[in-house]
Amino acid sequence: MELTRKNAYTLLTEYTKNDSLLKHALSVEQAMKAYAAKYGADAERWGIAGLLHDFDYEMYPSLEDHPFKGVEILKEKGYPQDIIDAVAGHAEHTGVKRETMMAKTLFAVDELCGFLLACAYVRPDKSIANVQVKSVKKKLKDKSFARAVNRDDIEQGIAEMELDKDEHIKFVIDALAEIGEQLGV
Known part of the structure; x- marks a missing residue:
């Protein structure tokens, strides 16, 4: 198996048909690529990890199956161990420790990307580029807003990467703004 974005996208769309889940995958891919560039890592490789992190979720949404089924499929297809x-x-819930910067970054951007898209969707202009850090932080405190987003994971991801919360939120907003049209925000 050749490790390419095209092959990863084909795998994603084989298992994922839901538009919201596809946009989430694209947003996480984008945030991962931006952080890879910041850290001098392989942006395509990190992007592939972001693109595929939830590829099995639509077919296998239970805690017993996701991401375990996806991991099995990635192994069968010969994906690299770091991904x-x-x-x-x-x-x-997998109990798998995040030991690489790629793994820590994926954890740190996953829930935040979903939350930021929700923040953009409720704006009158629906523009991710106009989402403000202050507004995001206020919405994070409102447990009824985007209630499916795990705020503890967002905080833990920031802590694991030893990031400034405001800078992390702004960095991911800016990354997503680069593909806002593709994301519909």
């Missing part, structure tokens, strides 16, 4: 470990570690 498999990042995908496995993005979900706390």
Whole structure:
């Protein structure tokens, strides 16, 4: 198996048909690529981890199956261990430790990307580029807003990467703004 974005996208769309889940995958891919560039890592490789982190979720949404089924599929297809470990570690219930910067970054951007898209959707202009850090932090305190987003995971991801919360939120907003049109925000 050749490790390419095209092959990863084909795998994603084989298992994922839901538009919201596809946009989430694209947003996490984008945030991962931006952080890879910041850290001098392989942006395509990190992007592939982001693109595929939830590829099995639509077919296997239970805690017993996700991301375990996806990890099995990635192993069968010959994906590299660092990508498999990042995908496995993005979900706390797997018990897989996040030991690489790729894995830590995937965990740190996953829930935040979903939250930021929700923040953009409720704006009058629906523009991710106009989402403000202050507004995001206020909405994070409102447990009824985007209630499916795990705020503890967002905080834990920031802590694991030893990031400034405001800078992390702003960095991910800016990354997503680069593909806002593709994301519909």
